[in-house]
Amino acid sequence: MLDKLEKILMPLAEAIGRNKYLISIRDGFLVSTPLLIAGSLFLLIANFPVPGWPEFLESIEMGNGMTLATFLSKPSDATFTIMAIFATMGIAYSYAKQIDTDRIFGAATALMSWFLLMPYVVDGTVTVGGKDVTASMSGIPLGWVGAKGIFVGIIIAFTSVALYAWVKRRGWVIKMPAGVPPTVVESFSALIPIMVTMGVFFLINTVFGMFGTDVFDIIFVWLQTPLLGLGDTLGAMVIAYVFLHLFWFFGINGSSVVGAVFNPILQTLAVENLEFFKTGIGEGHIICQQFQDLFATFGGAGSTLSLIIAMLLFCKSKRIKQLGKLALVPGIFNINEPVIFGLPIVMNPLMLIPFMLVPTVNIVVSYLAMAAGFVPICNGIQIPWTMPLGISGFFATNWVGALLQIALLVLGVFLYMPFIKMMDKQYLSDEQKAIETPIEEDDIDLDDLSFDDL
Incomplete structure (x- = not known):
């Protein structure tokens, strides 16, 4: 089964990874990323999720009928409002590079x-x-x-x-x-x-x-x-993430492969969300770039921050414990290569099920919570993907979104627990065998060496 999947996915990933149009779109959007994040800092200040804060900024007169809130909105107007200009320029520049x-x-x-x-x-x-x-x-x-x-x-x-x-x-x-x-x-x-x-x-x-x-x-x-x-549908998000994690399972950066196709749609939906929250024009979307970055996974692909916590809490083997300690700090900032390749998750059939299941559960639960109105939809503010959970959820929605992130993180720990305990049992057995049957080392004395034997 795995061999068949590999034969299908490897050529597909290679084709997507070498496609000059998808590469141009991916690299072209990166031109606007630092600009949007910088504009988001001012937007966060202007719309800090504290009752009465926006009204306070509106009350501060700056002259000529302008308020402090008006000035704080200018950086976002200079970035989000004209985002298509940056995207067009960046994609054209990248495509020109691709075709020399x-x-x-x-x-x-x-x-x-x-x-x-x-x-x-x-x-x-x-x-x-x-x-x-x-x-x-x-x-x-x-x-x-x-x-x-x-x-x-x-x-x-x-x-x-x-x-x-x-x-x-x-x-x-x-x-x-x-x-x-x-x-x-x-x-x-x-x-x-x-x-x-x-x-x-x-x-x-x-x-x-x-x-x-x-x-x-x-x-x-x-x-x-x-x-x-x-x-902007739950089905599309789930299908995209199934393929994303299948690519990662075979050692391919699924975020880059799937993101080249899906991210332009998510980024456009995020900008529409921002416009909706600022002006009330249009409609908001549950699925958007922030939903993917902040509620689908925690700690990187596979939502492996939950896995790392499970490794530290429930495992006894030295290999897993030590890896968990090394991977914890990067995982908090959504960097998970140490776990992906160190545990490993790549080409590990035992971990494939939770690796795909936990993000899917996160997506479905978050979507239903937002659709039911328990959690506000994301406001479209560009938050760096390295921002730890809790803080990111608070800025993207409010304190309820932060609590949802923490709850999903805990749920993921228990979903990963039975699978990582099976790996832990195997690693403990290997470590015990290594202790019982130490590797014999041949002592070499340089004094015993003679060039006459050559």
């Missing part, structure tokens, strides 16, 4: 193409003669540069960079004479590929405009909304 073309010009071309297709119309309400009137004004819609525009950005990043590279590889470039500075040569070399790309996207925008619509609306309605709807 100009990275910075590829990223710039993608941004230009993305903005070229964007409808510069902002619908809003203005007060005229004491009455509120709905009006359309020219401007860049913040919705499209945020969560709603991410999938359009992904598609345009690939198509625009591919078109740019296609033109350049055919030699359709302006060549400068010798002695011209390299930066000038690169700039003029990019001119024709950029013009061709711009022309193509101009025609696309014109054709859609003739039919009274635009690319952003089409992709959002027919692609992004169905994908987000599919991703």
Whole structure:
């Protein structure tokens, strides 16, 4: 059975791990990660989960009708609100690297193409003669540069960079004479590929405009909304995590393989959650990036912090005890390679069941608790995945979320307990045999050596 699974999963993981599109998406989103975490720090200060705190910040006047709360919201506006810009730029840059073309010009071309297709119309309400009137004004819609525009950005990043590279590889470039500075040569070399790309996207925008619509609306309605709807389900989350842990069982980083496909959906849902909590516009989602990072596993893949605690509390073998002590501190910060490869969990059929079962239980219990309203859904604030449980749950939801994390951690300890005790029994037997039958060592005396025997 394991051999059959290995034959299926190993080639699949290798194919995904070498796919230039998935690699570009994964690496491209990493551009925005430090920016979003930095913006989240200010967002946490502005929305600290203490009764009366937001109202207190609103009461502090800073001049010109601005309050301290207004200023604290600016860093999040400069990160979360325009997240799609960072994603488009990062993915285009990474894809240009994958296909060996100009990275910075590829990223710039993608941004230009993305903005070229964007409808510069902002619908809003203005007060005229004491009455509120709905009006359309020219401007860049913040919705499209945020969560709603991410999938359009992904598609345009690939198509625009591919078109740019296609033109350049055919030699359709302006060549400068010798002695011209390299930066000038690169700039003029990019001119024709950029013009061709711009022309193509101009025609696309014109054709859609003739039919009274635009690319952003089409992709959002027919692609992004169905994908987000599919991703925002308990079934999708459970299936993703089953595959994630199967990959880890065979020694493959399942988080990278599955995350390359699933994380863009989760991150988009998280940004929509943040917008919902800030403005009340749209709807909140139970499944999102924070749900995965903070409630599915504790201590890393397999929720192995529960396993480490079980190792320390219920095991007697020196091997497991010592490994538990070494793995405890990294596990608190969600780093679990010492357990994955040291226990081991990799290629260990005995540990496969709890390794997959505990995260699944965490997901189902957390989802049902949030769906029933016992625990608030995650607020979308980007919390580092290394933040210990309890603290992370408090910031992502409130104190009830922190208690849920602790309860699931304890539940995981008892789910892992019978399996790790079976391993402990085997290791104790091995250690006892080693004591009873010590390895004979041959004493070597250098004085007995003679070069005459050679």
